[in-house]
Amino acid sequence: MVFNKENVDYSLYLVTDSSMLPDGTTLYSQVKAGLENGVTLVQLREKDIETKDFIREAVEVQKLCQSFNVPLIINDRIDVALAIGADGVHVGQDDMPIPMVRKLVGPDMIIGWSVGFRHEVETLAEWGPDMVDYIGVGTIFPTLTKKNPKKAPMGPQGAIEVLNALEDNKAHWCRTVAIGGLHPVNIERVLYQCVSSNGQRALDGISVVSDIMAAPDAAAATKNLRHLLDNPSYKFVNLGLKSETVSSETYREVVGQVTRNRPLVQHMTNKVHQNFGANVTLAVGSSPIMSEVKEEVHELARIPHAALLLNTGSVAPLDVLREAITAYNKEKRPIVFDPVGYSATEARRLLNDTLLSHGQFTCIKGNTSEILSLAKLTTEKMKGVDAFTGQLDKVMVAQATRVVAYTYKTVAVCTGEYDFVADGTFGGRYYLSCGLGISAKDIPCVAIHNGSIPIMGDITASGCSLGSTIACCVGGVAPESNLFDAVVTAVVLYKTAGKLASTRCQGNGSFNVQLLDALYQLFHENCPATWSTSLERLS
Ligand SMILES: Nc1ncnc2c1ncn2[C@@H]1O[C@H](COP(=O)(O)OP(=O)(O)OP(=O)(O)O)[C@@H](O)[C@H]1O
Ligand SMILES: Cc1ncsc1CCO
Ligand SMILES: [Mg+2]
Numbered sequence: 001m002v003f004n005k006e007n008v009d010y011s012l013y014l015v016t017d018s019s020m021l022p023d024g025t026t027l028y029s030q031v032k033a034g035l036e037n038g039v040t041l042v043q044l045r046e047k048d049i050e051t052k053d054f055i056r057e058a059v060e061v062q063k064l065c066q067s068f069n070v071p072l073i074i075n076d077r078i079d080v081a082l083a084i085g086a087d088g089v090h091v092g093q094d095d096m097p098i099p100m101v102r103k104l105v106g107p108d109m110i111i112g113w114s115v116g117f118r119h120e121v122e123t124l125a126e127w128g129p130d131m132v133d134y135i136g137v138g139t140i141f142p143t144l145t146k147k148n149p150k151k152a153p154m155g156p157q158g159a160i161e162v163l164n165a166l167e168d169n170k171a172h173w174c175r176t177v178a179i180g181g182l183h184p185v186n187i188e189r190v191l192y193q194c195v196s197s198n199g200q201r202a203l204d205g206i207s208v209v210s211d212i213m214a215a216p217d218a219a220a221a222t223k224n225l226r227h228l229l230d231n232p233s234y235k236f237v238n239l240g241l242k243s244e245t246v247s248s249e250t251y252r253e254v255v256g257q258v259t260r261n262r263p264l265v266q267h268m269t270n271k272v273h274q275n276f277g278a279n280v281t282l283a284v285g286s287s288p289i290m291s292e293v294k295e296e297v298h299e300l301a302r303i304p305h306a307a308l309l310l311n312t313g314s315v316a317p318l319d320v321l322r323e324a325i326t327a328y329n330k331e332k333r334p335i336v337f338d339p340v341g342y343s344a345t346e347a348r349r350l351l352n353d354t355l356l357s358h359g360q361f362t363c364i365k366g367n368t369s370e371i372l373s374l375a376k377l378t379t380e381k382m383k384g385v386d387a388f389t390g391q392l393d394k395v396m397v398a399q400a401t402r403v404v405a406y407t408y409k410t411v412a413v414c415t416g417e418y419d420f421v422a423d424g425t426f427g428g429r430y431y432l433s434c435g436l437g438i439s440a441k442d443i444p445c446v447a448i449h450n451g452s453i454p455i456m457g458d459i460t461a462s463g464c465s466l467g468s469t470i471a472c473c474v475g476g477v478a479p480e481s482n483l484f485d486a487v488v489t490a491v492v493l494y495k496t497a498g499k500l501a502s503t504r505c506q507g508n509g510s511f512n513v514q515l516l517d518a519l520y521q522l523f524h525e526n527c528p529a530t531w532s533t534s535l536e537r538l539s
Contacts, residue, residue, distance in 0.1 A: 008175070042061065113134075140179065141181025188228055371400050398420050401414040411484050500514070
């Protein structure tokens with residue numbers, strides 16, 4: 001055995017599949033191209049093959065791996081691994097129990113295990129450091145290589161749960177590779193999002209099958225994957241430089257850019273909100289388009305300064321919503337996500353979770369019920385789309401906002417008498433293995449307040465329209481601007497407009513009209529009448 005198990009590089013783990021080789025290539029030639037261009041670990045996986053042929057192939061691949069100083073792992077066949085003296089074995093949940101595998105292969109061989117759930121991590125932790133060396137965390141996304149998947153795809157949030165379980169159970173020895181449906185379009189996002197909540201652990205690597213095995217040019221494909229791992233900065237949208245203080249200068253700058261650039265804000269939103277949202281968008285100097293048409297999302301996303309408001313209050317078909325997320329992520333244009341009624345019903349939770357795992361969001365905005373349940377700080381069901389009505393602890397709501405920002409690596413907004421805005425974007429940086437170092441409770445968060453304005457909660461879709469306003473601001477600012485500043489500006493101006501409107505209205509009918517007028521005034525005159533809205537930086 002040439003390898004010290006502690007020093008294995010898990011960053012780019014190639015799992016073979018000889019059923020998908022393009023014409024003119026062989027398993028050997030594809031693995032070789034991978035090794036020449038940055039694959040750090042190889043797993044031989046052959047499902048329908050005679051033992052004699054498997055051994056012959058394994059010996060050939062083993063020689064190849066040895067010449068690159070890369071460990072070879074054998075899938076499932078412990079006998080084959082022992083027979084050829086492979087560097088490790090990988091087993092699934094339905095294969096031989098791990099303690100028996102360890103007994104057979106001895107202390108030095110690498111053992112990998114497929115893991116998808118917290119309880120499996122707990123078992124592994126109980127066994128201690130001498131059993132499992134690494135886990136394949138998955139399946140992350142749907143994949144064609146698993147014909148009959150037993151588990152639903154877990155998404156990045158499921159992988160975060162597994163990382164959290166490793167931290168909670170102090171399984172520090174155990175390395176992790178994400179597996180399942182990982183491709184260049186989503187790898188950066190997965191690496192960026194998948195950090196344990198304490199900030200101490202990120203994925204150690206990713207595992208790919210088809211991107212190399214089925215590639216007509218496996219060398220170029222591997223180089224491309226290697227590039228994503230070696231340049232860990234996810235430019236999902238322009239993140240800009242963080243300004244040290246958000247001030248009325250910042251607000252004026254953002255408003256000036258929005259009204260000059262007049263962003264097109266595509267709304268996929270509920271029927272209740274559509275008309276008011278379009279008027280709010282116009283009031284803040286932007287152009288609304290209400291469209292739920294799959295065929296045009298890509299074209300719209302390519303328009304300079306386009307932004308998407310995705311509000312799940314009443315919904316377009318799932319495939320339309322997913323295509324929209326794909327389009328705006330591809331064009332690196334911002335998406336504001338409003339998970340309306342997130343915990344009202346199981347169906348809503350599932351729909352929102354499905355969408356949240358499908359892409360990267362610039363901002364996630366919700367009311368107190370939505371944010372507390374997204375942060376898993378309450379299990380109480382929402383009453384429809386209403387905000388939480390009980391007594392709320394400011395510290396807890398701020399923490400929930402931070403957890404949501406951190407988990408989804410986004411700017412999170414929680415509305416109410418106090419609006420909280422937390423920045424979990426980390427400038428798009430990500431790290432393999434070691435995490436970000438800081439946890440959710442340490443990320444920047446501000447509280448925005450202008451006294452109690454209960455009438456703001458007494459008109460329908462006022463939260464949804466804050467979503468429109470945020471989308472206008474993140475869409476309208478120049479590429480070098482900071483998104484957190486743009487979101488904070490939207491929230492501050494919206495609160496200011498609410499305050500002005502509340503002093504000018506006679507009831508919730510005229511409040512609607514006054515809110516539009518006040519927004520119009522603030523954005524068009526860009527000389528805010530009253531900056532009584534306060535912004536407090538939380539420690
Ligand atoms: N008591 C309050 N005092 C001050 N501002 C409030 C108050 N309640 C709500 N707001 C403001 O009203 C807007 C909507 O917040 P709310 O939490 O009611 O959203 P929501 O429940 O998502 O609304 P909807 O679902 O009707 O669109 C936010 O801008 C928020 O700051
Ligand atoms: C009332 C209502 N129902 C679904 S969405 C919506 C708008 C406020 O969220
Ligand atoms: Mg809402």
